[in-house]
Amino acid sequence: MKRTMWHPKGAWAGMLVLGLAGCAAQNHGEAAADAGAGALASPEGAMLAYEHDLDITLDAAGIAPRVKQIAEACQSARFGDCAVLQVGQQGGEYPSGSVKVRIAPKGVEPLIGLAGQGGEVASRNTHAEDLAQQVADTALSKARLQKEHERLLAYQDSKDIKLADLLTITQRLSEIEAGVEQANKEAAQQHRRIDTQLVTMQFHTPSGQRSRSQIGEALSESGAVLTTSVAFLIRALSALLPWAVVAWVFAWIGSVLWRRRKRRLAARAS
Template identity: 30%
Template sequence: MTTKAVIKGLSLLLLIFFLNGCESSDNKAIESPGASMKSELAQRKTNPYLSYEHSLSVELEKAALATKFKALTDQCSADRENNCTLLETDFSGGSYTYARIKLRVAPTGVEKILVLAGDNGKITNEMTTVEDLSTQIFDTEKRIKLLQTYQNDLLDLQKQAKGNIDSLIKVSQEIASVQSQLEELSGNSQALMQRVNMDIINIRLSSRNEKAFWTPISDALDEFKGNLAEGIAGAITGVAYLIPWLIVLLILFFIGRFIWRRLRRK
């Protein structure tokens, strides 16, 4: 075997190894949401009062971005099993296309959304934040129980104060105040439990920055009129500031000239 044949064989093996490495890294990027979901499920079993918020940034071809945006919104709208709800959507076209989606979904539906978002795209950022709400939930439940006990005591007093109008009015007002506090705390408790039982997902889709040679020139020409108008406005403003100073300088010049002539005559 010649030296050239050996070099060609080694080059081919290195190329195959490099391609396999790229494929495996791509697969890891797509499979990463599933792997992270397993660790999160184990963590949820340890502490059921954790609130999860996921953020994912994906880079796509410009032509595929609108299709991906529609696929994600349709997927959420159709996922009634996991109670998926679209909270915010934003799509912007133009020379730089991007889209944002914010949704709320049950933990069992998170992986499907994340995998769909990262499919056929480049994941540029992936983050999950976790907040422990156990202290807030326990404190709220404790306050609700205390207020309920106090409310029952007030109801007993109301029955005993039927003959005393003043006492009856005061007790009734206190019962109304306690009822209002209970309703507020109940709403807070429901909101906290919703954060525990449902995950928030923030998805940002952006187009790859592949501009043609003439694109910057075209953008500059499109902005020419606006820049020209701003330049003229700036020049007019500058002249307006200079005119008073020119008048002052002219007055000083003539005063100085007058004094200089008087001194020369002497």
Template identity: 35%
Template sequence: MALGAVSCHGSPQSTGDQGMKRWIILAAALAVGMAGCSKKTTAGLPAPMPGQKSTAEAMLAYSHSMSVDLPIADIPTRIDAIRKACTSSSHGACNLLNVDQSSTGGSITVRIVPEGVQPLAEMAGAGGKVASRMTTAEDISDAVHETQRDRDQLDAYAKRLDDIVARKDLSVTDLIAVSKEQAAVAEKRRVLDNAATDQHHRLDTNLLRISFNDPHARASRREFGDIGPAMVDSALDGTADALAALAEGLPYLILAFPLAWLWWLAWRKVTRRWRK
């Protein structure tokens, strides 16, 4: 009886423990499932395309390119939105370099500060599919150092010319020659200054080119576009075959004509005898 009492009192507690374990296992499974769903959703999103900044140690000029699949009807509006964002400097200093549109897509190229690359990339890919993206860097440190070296040498040469002009014993002819040389040096310095400005501009900004395409429009255009060349090729092949067949049969036609004429004369002669 005592054992039976103990068994009766212990059964509800055991059942409650098992139920609690089931709820814990179920909650853990739901948590794992939600974590898995969250990871899958995040993995499907396109990776960011941040701008890159050059440093004094590594003089790198960065450029980015990305391709976005978008319905053809949305491409002009998207390009115009990016153009306005660039020209209004909504995301930092930006220069519009090129805009191109066609029946199957379009593209826009800008040069913008590194902080503005990511916002424009997000604007381009919104509602579409980012098909590809690429970031490249060009090391222009040699070009920068060479330009600076040429400027220093030119400055030293210009200073020597200034010292010559300052001489009181300089003849008029020599003064004219030195003045011409100073003008040539000033023009070379202007070219070098422009080159240095362009180089530093490339280091301080990023080049961004965004291409838009409608894969469905491109596929249909390719299918219909192949009809014309295929018809021309078929017509040319058929004409060539016909000419080849005619060339092969021409000797037989030349021989067959006199034979047919002789046969016709003989047949006519025979029929005349029958009539008589």
């Protein structure tokens, strides 16, 4: 039976390969972590609502597929919780597209990276709105309504309450309950703006591509422009020809009369 010999060099080579693979995987994980860590998020205790506006240049043929790709990535929660708010496309000579999403902070940078693949982020603007005062006002309004609701409930249970007062309290309780529900909706919307970020991406073709399209469009229209110009000249000549003939006749008659007058004056002088 043939035995397999153990070679130290082969073992060291295998360990080296495994080590390199492990380092590559670790570096990839660290890069992904760094991308997630670099995302802007509201600091602890702050109430900031971030919004990102991007202008991305991409080849004309790639705009429509990219818009679809971004929408699908958001709907499938590929980069975290995400909701598509608006999708738009425009074809023709200068195609364009737009996508507006609301996504978790850690998914902002990966989503922007996907949007800019094969193109260029021409401009990017990030700003935040401080919602601290709005959140505080909503919470204070809700607390006041709840306290008033408790007082009215206690007064409603009183044995000495009159019927007219009871009807008034019942109506006021309904108004308070509606106010509390509205305050809850406003609070939920405010926290949604704080916990997620609004990303608006506009896709356009590069300026050089648009210039070439304009030149091609001008060349394709040159034949029609030339035909229109020649037709205009023909119409103008047709309209002016009768008047030119009449003017020539009057000029010829005037010239004949002028020569006769000159000959008479010369005969009298001699």
